[in-house]
Amino acid sequence: MPSTHPKLTPIVHSWIKDLTSDGSFLQHCIEQYGSPVNIHNLISFEQNYLRFKRMFHKYGVSNKVFFARKANKCKSFVYAAKEYGFGVDTTSLNEMKDCIAAGLDPEKITVTAAIKNMAILTYAVDNHIPVTLDNEDECQLLQQILEERDLTLAVGFRITGFVHKGEKLYSRFGFDLAKLPVFLRSNLKEAGSYDRLLFRGLHFHLSGYSIDQRISALSQSLDLAEQLLKHGLKTTYIDMGGGILMNYLKHGSEWVEFHETLKNSLLPHNDEITFRKDPLGLVKIDKQIYGEANVYPYYNEVNQDKFVEKIIIGQKEGFPIYHHLKRLQIELRIEPGRSLLEQCGITVAKVAFRKRDIEGRLFVGLEMSRMQLFSSSADFLLDPLFIPIEKKQEENPCEVYFVGTYCLEQELILKRKIQLPQFPQIGDLVCFVNTAGYMMHFYESEAHLIDLAKNLVVEKTHRWEVYEDSEYVTAENVR
Numbered sequence: 001m002p003s004t005h006p007k008l009t010p011i012v013h014s015w016i017k018d019l020t021s022d023g024s025f026l027q028h029c030i031e032q033y034g035s036p037v038n039i040h041n042l043i044s045f046e047q048n049y050l051r052f053k054r055m056f057h058k059y060g061v062s063n064k065v066f067f068a069r070k071a072n073k074c075k076s077f078v079y080a081a082k083e084y085g086f087g088v089d090t091t092s093l094n095e096m097k098d099c100i101a102a103g104l105d106p107e108k109i110t111v112t113a114a115i116k117n118m119a120i121l122t123y124a125v126d127n128h129i130p131v132t133l134d135n136e137d138e139c140q141l142l143q144q145i146l147e148e149r150d151l152t153l154a155v156g157f158r159i160t161g162f163v164h165k166g167e168k169l170y171s172r173f174g175f176d177l178a179k180l181p182v183f184l185r186s187n188l189k190e191a192g193s194y195d196r197l198l199f200r201g202l203h204f205h206l207s208g209y210s211i212d213q214r215i216s217a218l219s220q221s222l223d224l225a226e227q228l229l230k231h232g233l234k235t236t237y238i239d240m241g242g243g244i245l246m247n248y249l250k251h252g253s254e255w256v257e258f259h260e261t262l263k264n265s266l267l268p269h270n271d272e273i274t275f276r277k278d279p280l281g282l283v284k285i286d287k288q289i290y291g292e293a294n295v296y297p298y299y300n301e302v303n304q305d306k307f308v309e310k311i312i313i314g315q316k317e318g319f320p321i322y323h324h325l326k327r328l329q330i331e332l333r334i335e336p337g338r339s340l341l342e343q344c345g346i347t348v349a350k351v352a353f354r355k356r357d358i359e360g361r362l363f364v365g366l367e368m369s370r371m372q373l374f375s376s377s378a379d380f381l382l383d384p385l386f387i388p389i390e391k392k393q394e395e396n397p398c399e400v401y402f403v404g405t406y407c408l409e410q411e412l413i414l415k416r417k418i419q420l421p422q423f424p425q426i427g428d429l430v431c432f433v434n435t436a437g438y439m440m441h442f443y444e445s446e447a448h449l450i451d452l453a454k455n456l457v458v459e460k461t462h463r464w465e466v467y468e469d470s471e472y473v474t475a476e477n478v479r
């Protein structure tokens with residue numbers, strides 16, 4: 001029988017183990033910067049990048065890696081990308097400005113903003129930053145800006161409409177790839193309506209994490225590149241966006257057990273493992289459970305570089321994809337957000353209260369809101385680290401739900417019931433690991449006029465040094 005407390009043991013990098021082993025250091029951070037606090041370290045950022053580079057090198061594939069900045073707002077990552085030699089994918093004017101301020105070569109900046117208004121496109125033109133176009137209105141606006149300045153700009157075109165296993169993959173983004181050749185031929189040529197746009201490459205980003213769908217999309221992008229070449233349009237790169245899986249969990253067996261136990265827990269007479277039997281997206285009809293939990297796949301054996309490797313060794317007409325990329329002299333670009341941030345950040349919060357609800361659950365109030373640990377996944381499925389002020393000699397486990405600052409009934413930091421080794425005290429700390437990718441920033445808000453969490457960067461020399469993100473950048477510490 002699976003236990004009623006399925007564990008989800010996170011992978012914890014040595015810098016996090018080191019930092020969290022000293023409770024007084026974290027207490028000091030909370031005292032100084034408030035709760036919660038987001039703490040970053042850049043070691044893994046470079047290591048993650050190098051994993052991609054080594055894999056591309058193994059296959060001799062010309063490549064560029066762009067960090068999808070939307071996944072974390074800290075400027076330190078932009079400066080680090082510049083230092084380590086990779087690029088940044090931007091989605092707003094401020095993100096673009098940070099890249100230029102960090103001294104990134106414009107060729108190492110991409111613009112995939114969903115809305116590209118006059119300000120964004122003008123800034124791109126004035127700073128020679130190539131942009132990825134999504135629709136004809138953007139082409140028109142960019143042409144107008146370029147005509148006013150008598151300039152040209154390198155552009156890529158985002159495409160959609162890939163066929164996979166006989167069905168079209170839907171995306172609201174991009175040009176229909178079936179219509180793009182005619183559009184480019186008639187508009188980008190000399191004296192065409194958009195003759196100031198210099199075609200350079202193709203771009204796609206698929207939602208979800210299917211390797212096979214990406215093989216299909218890349219194959220069809222290669223076909224499109226060949227077709228365009230016949231009409232004098234050379235594709236210099238194909239950018240396959242992000243969505244590269246990462247792995248958060250130590251044991252695959254725990255992941256399997258969690259899902260089994262979740263399903264069982266929804267049946268009558270079984271104990272809850274989520275708040276009031278929250279199904280996390282599963283559907284219960286009569287006594288049957290249907291569907292899948294709507295959660296990020298936190299356990300993945302094929303992740304990061306191995307995920308991209310599977311795609312480029314995927315077959316197209318009897319040859320691996322990387323062979324076609326080389327044959328056509330096309331650079332492969334990727335825009336990882338989450339997977340470049342693996343093991344780059346933690347979120348630490350302070351216990352404010354303990355209480356029982358009317359049904360007997362133990363609530364632990366944390367000085368943080370659920371929007372400071374939030375993503376599209378129905379729950380963040382990793383056991384947090386518990387850092388008590390005083391560690392009791394004897395373990396006396398208790399089951400708790402963490403609740404936060406917003407005045408909503410559904411204000412649970414984690415929907416999953418968590419087991420702590422001892423009864424928590426006010427002032428104890430809870431550390432959520434691996435939160436740098438999306439979790440800490442993507443949905444954070446200042447509702448109730450509560451200050452946003454401070455973002456720190458820590459670095460170990462002979463002891464841990466702490467910087468605020470903005471200080472770290474100006475101190476030019478990134479090496």
Ligand SMILES: Cc1ncc(COP(=O)(O)O)c(C=O)c1O
Pocket residue numbers: 068071089112204205241242243244335336337338339
């Ligand atoms: C165009 C584009 N590129 C890159 C990414 C980053 O994806 P991930 O963080 O899953 O790697 C996204 C995410 O939404 C995206 O829309």
